[in-house]
Structure formats: C-alpha cells, structure tokens
Amino acid sequence: MTVTPDHDSRMLTALVQLHDALKAAPLALDVPGAAELRVSRQQLIEQLEDYVLPRQMTVEAPLLAVVGGSTGAGKSTLVNSLVGRRVTAPGLLRPTTRSAVLVHHPDDAQWFGQDRLLPELVRVEQPTDDRHSLQLVASDTLPPGLAILDAPDVDSVEEGNRVLATQLLAAADLWLFVTSAARYSDQVPWEHLKRAAERSTSVAIVLDRTPADAVRTVATHLARMLAARGLKDSPLFTVAEAPVSEEGLLDASVVAEVRAWLVSLAEDPGARSAVVRQTLDGTVRSLARQAHGLADALTLQISAADALREAATTAYAAAEQRAVTAATDGTLLRGEVAARWREFAGTGELLRSLEGRVGLIRDRLVNAVKGSGQQAERVAVAIESAVELMVVDHAEDAATSTAAAWAELGTAGPVLAGADDLGRASGGLRRSVEGEVRAWQQQLTELVKADDGDRRTSRYLAYGARGLAVTLAVVVLADTAPDDHESGAEVGRTLLDAVFGEHSARLVARGRADLERRIGSVLAAERGRALGLLDGLGLDGEAGRQVRSAARRVDDRRYEQSRPGAEPLP
Template structure:
C-alpha cells in the first residue's frame, strides 16, 4: 500500500470513528465538541479525503470574508466577467459559485471536492448546491469559489461559509477598511493559522488616504495572529463600470499573483500540501477532545442504564422472593386454601399422625371443585397485585434516579409517556401472564397424571385441586417463614405437598414444584423486562455505542503515525 493510500485509509477510519460518537447528551462542553466533531467530519468528507484522492486537481481558492466587503464584485473583477451575483441587498451570495477553466471541469464532479453539494450550471439559492461556471479567463490549475459572508445574518450562510473555507486549498480572505478589525473574521483567520492553512488577505474598497494607516495596522494584526507570512493585497476603492467590474488596474496585483500560482505547478502543489498537511494535523489533534467528550457521554449513558437495571433487578428479585417465601399464603389465598383442605382439622392431624394424612386429605377435598376454583382466583388476584406493586415501585425508583441528573431529566421529558409509573397496559399484561402461568401449572399436572387419571385419588382431587395445591407448594418453596406464619402458611404448604405426594410421589412433586417456579420466574422476568425497556430504548436511541471513544483515539493515533512516518522518510512536514 502506498503512503497516500495508507493516509487515505487512516482518514476514512477517523471519519467513521467520529461519526460513531454523536454526543447527544447535554453534558458540559458537549455543545462545543459537537460543533468541532461536525466541522471535522465535514472537512474530512469535503476536503481531506477527496483532495488526497485527487492530489493533482486544480488549486481551490475560496473567497470569503465580511458582509459588504465586496467579495462577489472582487471575484467578477478578478475573472474579468460577471460570474457571480453582486449587489447591495444582503445577503447577496447564498449558494456558492465555483469558477474554473473549461478544461478543468472534470475535476469538480459529484465525487470530488464537496461531494455532498448538488452541482448545477444555473444560478440558484438552493441549499447545499454549488453552481459550476466555466470561464476561459480563469487559468488552468486554479478554481475560485465565491462563498457567503462569514458574518451573515443568515445562520445557514455562516455555516456554509465555514464549511467552504474548510474545504479550501487557499483562503482569500476579503475585508474592508471599515470591517477589518471585526471579531468574526478574525476568528476564522485564527482557525486558518492554527491549521497552517495557506491564506491571502485582501483589503478591499480602501480609500487612497486610508491605505497606509489601515494596511499597516492590518499587517500588524496578521503578524500577531500567526499570519505574518501570508500575503496582503490592497484593492483600492474605485468606480464600478457598467459591466459591474472594478477597473482592471485595481485587481491587477491579486489577479497576477493567482495567475502565476496557477502557472507554477510546484508552487501550486506546495500550497496544497501546506493546507492539506495542516488540516490533517489539526483534525488528528482535535479528535482527542471529541473522544474525551464521548467518554463522558458513554459514562453517563452507562450510569443511566445501570440505574434502570438496578431498579428492575430489585423488583424482579422482590417478586421472586415474595412468591417463594410464603408471603402469598396469607389473606384471601390462605382463607380459600383453608376452605379447600379443611386446614384446622388437618393441621392437628398433621402434627399428631403424619403417616395417615394422605387418607384424611382424600376425604377432606372430595367433591370440592368450587373451593379449588376459589383458590385459583385468589392466587390470580394476589399475584397480579404483587406484580403491579413492584412494577410501580421500579418505575418510581428508576425515574427518581434519572431525575438526579440533567441528562436523565431530559430523557424523562423527551416525550409524553409517563415513565414514573408502570405502563398503562401493565395490569392487563400481568393478568394475562398469571392466567397463562396457572394454565401451565394445570397442564403440568394433567401431563404428569396422564397414567393416574383413573385412580381414586386423582379423581378425588381433580386437575384443579392438584393444580392449586402445586401453586401453594411453589409459594413456600424457600421455607423462609418464621414465627406464627411458619405454623399457618408453612403448614398449609406441607398439606399441599402431602396431597400431591399422595398422587405423584415425592420425587415427581419436587420436579413439578421446580418447574412451576421456573415458569413463574420466567414470566415475571419477561413482564418486567418489557417495563424496563421503556427506559432502555430511550438510552439506546441516543446512539452512544460502547468503545466509541477508544476508536476515535485509535484512529487519530494512526493518522498521526502516518504523518510522522512520512516526515521521517522525506524529512519534511508534508502528508501528501
């Protein structure tokens, strides 16, 4: 792979890495780094990557500057014909005009410099459209772009001007005697100096009596801001002819300089290399600040995600515990269970004569299908209440955690859905899940007792009776009860287990209980995962991918390594 191809690959990888870190959260410094990231991606796509692939393309000189500095008139005068609109109405230039020699037209196709801009040959104000104007008055090897004002009243024009200047091989920065000290143009010139871009400054529309004073002061300002080696051209104020052009003598110096630059392939290539190398160095250095901002975003997103995961994990654990430690064997469930098995008498029998409990159970539950159904209904209601209670609590906890940070608040306020409560459809889904679990329990009993359905005991208990007994046993699975509860709920569970063992035997009951528990836990997990997803989808929608910051740093290091490797081999500072 050639040096140029290695650098091109490194730049493409850096662009991709930057695209993967959108910085969506409004953290400190995020806004500035979002702007920097967009600028770098634009410059990589508009200038560095296309320029590196077409290193022999004409030098692109972008004419930019202050409002009313006379850029369009200057461009027309340098070319020697009307190629761009000039006038008193501001802003005048709203879509860029690129003037080139007719033989150089192939260099400016859609896949070349500024690839995202639509090409047209007609005057237009359409956004992101560039007008291509062939003119034999422009020397081969040079193209001139008339850009919007850097301080335009239109934000779109300001952004467009910055994007075009970032895509220039040469900045022709135009100001006037009245505007040369304005802050906005100097912010752009500082960027040019920082990037070591090739710059020429044009002091336009300067009255003869002000030339010496203004030019001297402007030269000092340029020197103090790192532009002492940049040429300064003076365009005297003069009458504009009927053709809309300045007198040729007024633009002779700058026009001659551009023509000589176009005619000297080595000088032209030196300008391209200077600006390209400066842009590559700048983007590789600035990428680290974006990576650091992306790291903060990733940490914040991880914290937001962990807070939600923690709230719903606690809710899931609490439901699992409450459905296994006998908590549900209280109140309505316990009352209905006692009606079904005659708990009072059987408990006394259980304490005195464990050996004969099976026979007594058969007699106790004969002909009680209605009571079994009441147990089923009570279990259903108890489970639904438990699920809703913990889903509400998890939502409250997750929302409270998010409210403690500005980014969490922003996510909570992002739409009209109230995340502080369980979803509106949760109760309905909980009811359905509980019913499906109960049907699953009955099916397990039916399947397990397939070869026992003709026995007296199976017929006495029935599928519903055995099913609710299995539910009761599952609800005391951990044996975590203490005190009086252990005597009532625990005893009830033992009765249920004895009843099941009377039909299926010890080992089968253990297997059925575990399967019922596993199925319940699975359904609870799925229910709460859907609730949790309401939060996590908002986090996912931010597009903060894990590992993004390190990919940016790695890509930036590779660009830097290629630069230094080239310098070591060639003893210079050029990248291309």
C-alpha cells in the same frame, strides 16, 4: 507504461481509516464538553469528505480559492470583478440566501464533479436558493489551474448561511478573506482566521471598500492584528472604495493586484503546489490532533454508558428482589385472594375435618375438591390479578428509579429526550404478566397431575387436579411467610401433605422456582427496554482505540514524509 498516481496512497489509506473510525464513533451522551465535541467531530468528518480526501486523491487539481468574510464586505462584487463578468449576484437584502457559486476555467470542469470536492452539494448550472447546491460556472476569463468559490457571510444572521460558509472555507486551498474598514475588527471573522492559523491554511486578506484617506491607517492596524494572530506572512491587499458598474463590477484596475497574484499562483505549478500542500498538510495535522482528543472523549462516553447501565440494572434487580419476596411471603394472601380461598377451602370446617386419620382426610379432601371447579377458578383469577398488580407496581417503581438515576447522572439527556415513557412500565407489561401468571398456574396443574409418587393418590388427583393446583398456588404464595392462621395457607399445606405426603415439599419448591423465574423474566424484559436505549446509541468500547489508532497512522505517515529520503510525492 507505468502510470504514477498523483497521490500518496498510504496517506490516503490512513485518512480513509480515520474517517471511518470517526463515523463509527458517535458522542451520544452528555459528558462534559460533549456539545462542543459533537460539533468538532462532525466538522472533522465533513472536512475529510469535503476537502482532505478529494484533495489527497488529486493533488494536482486546480487551486481552490474560497472568498469569505463579513456581511457587506463586498465579496460577490469582488468575485465578479476578479472574473471580469457577473457570475454571482450580490445580495440587496440581508441575509442573502443562495447556493455557493464556484467559477472555474472550462478546461478544469472535470475536477469539480459530484464525486470530487464537496460531494454532498448537488451540482447545478443555474442560481438557486438551495444551500445544498453548488452552482458551477465555467469562465475562460479565469486561467486554468484556478477556481474561485463565493461563500455566504461568516457572520450571517441566518445559521444556515454561517454553517455553509464554515463548510466551504474548510474546503479551501486558499482563503481569500474579505473585510472592510468598518468590519475588519469584528470578532466572528477573526475566529475563522484563528482556526486557519492553527491548521496552517494559506490565507490572503482583502481590505475592501476602504476610503483612500483611511487605507494606510486601517491597513497598518490590520497587519498588526494579523501578525499577533500568527498570520504575519499572509498577503494583505487593499481595494479602495470605488464605483460599481451596471454589471456589478469594479474597474479592473481596482482589483488588478489581487487578480495578478491569483493568476501568478495558477500559472506557476510550484507556487500553486506549495499553497495546496501547506493547507493540506496543516489540515491533516490538525485533524489528527483533534482526533486524539475525540478518542479521549469516546472513553468518557463508554464510562458514562456503563454508569447508566449499572443504574438501570441495579434498579431492576432491586425491584425483582422485592417482587420475589412479595410473591412468597404471604403478602398476596389478603383481600380478594383470601376471601376466595376461604370460600373454596372452607377454612374452619376443613381444619376440623383434618383431625382424623389420613385415609379419612383423603376421603374428605375428595369431597371438598370434587365439584368445586368454579370456586377453584375464582381463586385462580384472584391470584392472577394480585400477582399481576404486584409485579406491575414493582416494574413501575424500577422504571421511575431508573429515569431518576439517569437524570441525576446528567449524561442521558439525548436518551431521555427520545424516550418520554422511560419512567413508566411498558404498555404491554400487564398483558405479559397476565400471560406468565396463567402459564404458572397451568404449570402447577401439570405438576400435581404428574406427581404420582404414591399410587394411592391417583384416583383423588383425577377428581381434583385444578383444586389441588390452586391449593399449591396458595401455599407457594405463603412459602416464606410465618404461620398466619388468618390467611389459611396452613390449611393448604395440610391438604398437600395429606395428598402428596413427602412429595408436597418438592412440589412447593418447584412451583415457587417457576414463579420466581417468570417474575424475573418479565422484569428482565422491562430492564432490557432501558438497556436497549443505550444499545441503540451505537457506542462501541473499541471506538476510542480505533480513532486513536487511525490518528496515529496519519501522524506516522506525516513523519515518514518529513524524513530525509522519504518516498517523494509526485
């Protein structure tokens, strides 16, 4: 025997794809209208999860009428009176903080399990103040095929109540909107009714707690307001002001008209199905339309992220260029570095000693370098400190420029709020630079040891590799500088030429390239910290296209269903 599912599997697949596409498409940046769009996106996701997907899977489930409305309109009293016994407690104090209450016939209990309607709300059997719970009440005074859900006030002074009310109304097949003679023209309820009209939600209005002499006047005015807002076909019931029993019930005759209408829907499969399908189809149509707008917003998100990425990249590229320039133009051969270099090289004496023959120069170089390891180390430490401070300064400048550029673009608010230190270099930067400079100086030592193009220099290198490495470092730091007799860098060049001859230029080039590479690596890591914040937003360049494609698939399936001879639904 073949079992026919009670749902359109192709539409269900399209809706699941739309849900997944929306979940994977955060609106993390503050592009124009982002705040409203974030709320809209979340509402779409919740409506798919709370109502559309569960209802699409079980179109034959009982009709869910959500009772909502203004503060003090008498919703809970109306629910109790419709059920015929007290199932929900009216609030004596405003605002009333309690869970939503769903009343159903005992035979319909399987339709309202945790995996069905409103799956994020925990099912409970007792009253609770937890807004994340849904109290289920079985009552045989309701007919099978009908469930009534009492929602918080849509205009509650507590935001949590308002949010829950909106969520519950979005999960309704039918809105039973309750208002009163004193509150029927309030703005907030009409905003909800406007959204109901936009997505063709089935709505019935209950004008409650209305003095008998005002019923005709108020009902007439309310009917005109409904017609003007696209709800002229919505049933309008009046519940006259009447005494409430000790059990919190109105006399059955007072609510008889409303109850009779609800029971007739429950007992007529065709009428019940028409209400469900009208609301479901209107909601699906509205979801798809809004999803197209979100797809456009996602494109703006990517553009905004690209602009932020470019600003950070530009700031750090400029910092790297300045740092590389400062590392080789002689800027660092000042202060402590210059003093320690003079102590080591004995600039004045050494210049005079270089005026003789090359052999004599080499002999005197050995005498100058041998036994000067401590002085060479002092130069190395001074160079390390100078390079470290220079790179950190440029990293700080880049971080400050990036934060300022992002603030000026005006889209990175959520990123800046979660990264208070974006405008400063990272805490571990100094240690990183220190490690890189030490590694660079060690590499220079290895270079002078390995360069043995002229075998005659081997014995000198064996005696003074560290000193020659320091000399090479000084020359690298002044490689692009004009001649500067005060820095003493020309002494270093002369020394290198004397020892390594034609190989000295290659050594300087390799030392400079290694230093520039290490500076670039450190600043790239700093740049990566800023770009990592953007990567962490989860923005995907394909997200907009995927949302749009999913929305089109939903639209296509709706079109297929509307064509003559389309595959019928059960």
